[in-house]
Amino acid sequence: MAWNQDPELQQLFRSELAERTGHLVTGARAMQSGDVTDELAGQMLREGHTIKGTGRVMGFEAISRAGQTLEQVWRRIQHGDIASSGDLGIALETLSSVLADAVEADPEEGTPALNEAHSALNKVLAEESEPDPEADGDDDAVERRAAGTPANLGGLLSALEDWATADSILVNAGTLYRLINEATTLRIHADSLAGSTPGPETERLSTTARSVQVGAIDLASVPLTEITNTLPQLVRYLAKKTDKEIRFELVGDDLAVDRQVLERVSDPIRQLLVNAIQHGVETMDIRENAGKPPTATIAVRASVKDNQLEVMVSDDGAGIDWEAVEYVGRSQGLLGTDNEATPESLRSLLFEPGFTTVQTPTELVGEGDGLADVVAAIESLNGSLHFESDELGTTVTLRVPTSRALQRALIVRTGGQHWGIPEAAVLDVLPMSQVEFLDGEGRSEIMWREHRIVVTSLGDLMGQAGGGDKVVIVLSSRSGPVAVGVPEVVESRDVAAKELGPLLQGPSHLTGAALLGSDRVVLLVDAARLAEQARGFPAGGSERARVLVVDDSQGAREVVAGVLATAGFATVKASDVPEALEILSDKIVDAVVVDYAMPGSDGISLIESVRMSFGRVPIVMLSGVATEEDQQRAVAAGADAYFDKADFREGVLAETLQSLVASRGTEEQT
The missing domain is CATH 1.20.5 (Single alpha-helices involved in coiled-coils or other helix-helix interfaces)
Structure with a gap:
């Protein structure tokens, strides 16, 4: 059962709703008798605001919508945008008086009486807002419009702007x-x-172009208050339920972010608040015995920097009970009975689906999937989660891009390839000369901010020759910080992500690609998967089959080679047939991927040359323009497989290469 379905919380909601709707009815009757003041209107809009928030928290969307309407109407009355009237007072009283009954109805639809009252109020508002056709015009306004300026064509352009600003349309x-x-x-x-x-x-x-981009992003942005305005009510309800005294702080919610991002982070923030109240802060008597103030403090702080939204949820409780985490981990077989529990192994347990230190689930404590759902939602946005916990409390920090269409990436280069790492997952960037290396068991480790963390060359992880790393990048992951080494950090910049086509997709740590201009492409890395792979990567790397990628387009070479590298291959690249033949003469190559259409000698001529000079090296041809006849020519020349670049079979290129390389190895052994 969801926590907001708890019978005790439901009863608290009913009681509060009855009290607040009673106040709203009193205010509406005061309007009917002509006794509305600014103070009364302010009190009424706050009542409507609270009903809107608590209704949304408890899952009663119809009640929440009605509360929002009441809030907006009373705010317009307070600001003088609409005048009080007897008809408006009657409509407000009717809507307020039927709200409480909607608790027993469908949470989304409400009762027929609620819907009728809502419609009646909107009708009165429309009638009240109609202009008087006999009213005199505003002479000053007419004069101002007539004066105009050359830039606005005597007022025509500004009139168009006023119209466009005032109206809204569905998109x-x-x-x-x-x-x-x-x-x-x-x-x-x-x-x-x-x-x-x-x-x-x-x-x-x-x-x-920059102005167009900013304007387009603003169209999809909404204020953070759309989710934070319900948080005080959530904390208050849960504090009553758990019999704890809690002071709630909310800082920095006057920001705007992408609506899709906001929808994805809404549930994680609420889940973290539930965890802080249920598991984090103590009851008043326990706090007093520990020498703490009886009232606990929980805070949500939001900020935006470099197109990154950062939300910190903190409490001043006793911190995570790591001994209990280890005990449950061992009893459930998630930790070896003989192995020492490391900080990273204990951290990772917290995000395991179904993991909980609570023996009996309650209305507030479910089956242990809360944190697993939180980290999955954040990582789906190419964001990161970082937490610190000690005897003074726990702080969980979420970092995500402010827009799904636009993200800030750290562009790095290794092995002649560009990669983009989401900055939301980057904790630090350090010159190699400032890093303290430690002796690790079968892996390289460094000391970073009093943490002993694993470090691996990004080149090794990506199937390219490691070495020559000059910079260390510390990444956030669910199990704690991890570091990767790179030869060069090129720049930090905004990128627009493009999804990989199905042919190139598969179980890798890539989220897509982005154009850098001038036919340059950067592959975007899934930092969470990269960090977990780095943690388990053996020292010295591992042997990989080498694939030669041949394409005259630099962007196509970068994308295909990068995807194959993350699928477990070492890659080398060539831009034309002569360069490809030179590489084949100098290096051992286990397979070739070649584009059909290239200037000068095409892909088929390369296949013929390979078959003449290098035997049965597996060859896969790609094309976006070849005809069926061209495909037959490729197979006749010796291609082992042929794919259209728009092939919709997910990950089929990597799977085919793995099969061809394995088959060739078997043939050579026999």
């Missing part, structure tokens, strides 16, 4: 997010053009 969300993605791509290309061809026109184009 398909998919279309809007495609617009945002394309606007970001346009800005990237414009910035690249301005850099390569400087001048006033390209600079103006870059500035305009």
